[in-house]
Amino acid sequence: MWCGNRSRVLIFSRSAGAGAAVMKLPLIVSLCLVAVVWQTTLATAALAPSKVVKLDETNWTLTLNDEWMLEFMAPWCPACTSLKGTWDDLGSSAKVLKINVAEIDVTTAPGLSGRFLVTALPTIYHVINGEFRQYKGPRDHDSLFTFVEGKRWKATEPVSWWKNPDSIQMSYVSYFFKMSQMLRVVHNILLEQYGLPTWGSYLVFALATILLGSIIGLLMVACIDFLYPQKATDKRPQPSPITKSEEAEVMNDDLIDEEEDNSEEYETQDDKDEDEEKNSASDTPESDSEEENKEIENSGSGASDKDNKSSPNVRRRKTVRKEK
CATH class of the missing domain: 3.40.30.10 (Glutaredoxin)
Structure with missing residues (x-):
């Protein structure tokens, strides 16, 4: 009896397990289908061309x-x-x-x-x-x-x-950015291929900048000289500027010149008077003595005029006038 019951229990448990497995089968199949569809979608998205x-x-x-x-x-x-x-x-x-x-x-x-x-x-x-x-x-x-x-x-x-x-x-700004990218590439080449230290690369760039700036500056100066040539200048020596004291002396010399001109006019008038007196009919001793006195005065005035003309102030005035 006991053996028969045991066999019945085993048969019942086996039949129940088979039924549960049959019931789970659709769920398993659906999960597999979802996985296949998902993998297909991902593969299609990966193979599809980007629209960006x-x-x-x-x-x-x-x-x-x-x-x-x-x-x-x-x-x-x-x-x-x-x-x-x-x-x-x-x-x-x-x-x-x-x-x-x-x-x-x-x-x-x-x-x-x-x-x-x-x-x-x-x-x-x-x-x-x-x-x-x-x-x-x-x-x-x-x-x-x-x-x-x-x-x-x-x-x-x-x-x-x-x-x-x-x-x-x-557009010009874009060229500067391109140049900066080129300089970065050159910097990396100097560091990686030639083994220069960082400060060595910076030194190379500094020397290149100075050299390039000098060349550009020389070209600009040459172009400016070509377009706007320098005018010829007078190379004769220029007189030194006259100081206030020298200017005062020149003014004094001018005053002396005016006095000399006035004295010359008076002398010319006196000479005319003398000529008239010589041609006059009166020849008295008094007139002769007067004439002698006049001659003495004239000779004295002439000597004083020569002294004035030979004075250093007059010579300096003439020199200043020649310089002007």
């Missing part, structure tokens, strides 16, 4: 037409890496939103980072028909979609004309 346009310095002018969302990123930027999924979703919805989504790698396009004055990463711009606006809101999925779909970019002021990436001055 890659822009560089050769095709960035495409943004001057239509509506664009631009992201400036770098592979080494952690914030850019975290934004990548959201940015890919925005690119997948580009057709629905009727926009174009693009990203720019600043490591391969340093000129564009200078043209757009990118100072932090990631930097996002909204562009519509050549009007550039920088997006400074949250970088989550809903905020980006609302900014584009709700046209909230209209509340943001466009970039000023002097900072417009399409302007001439920003």
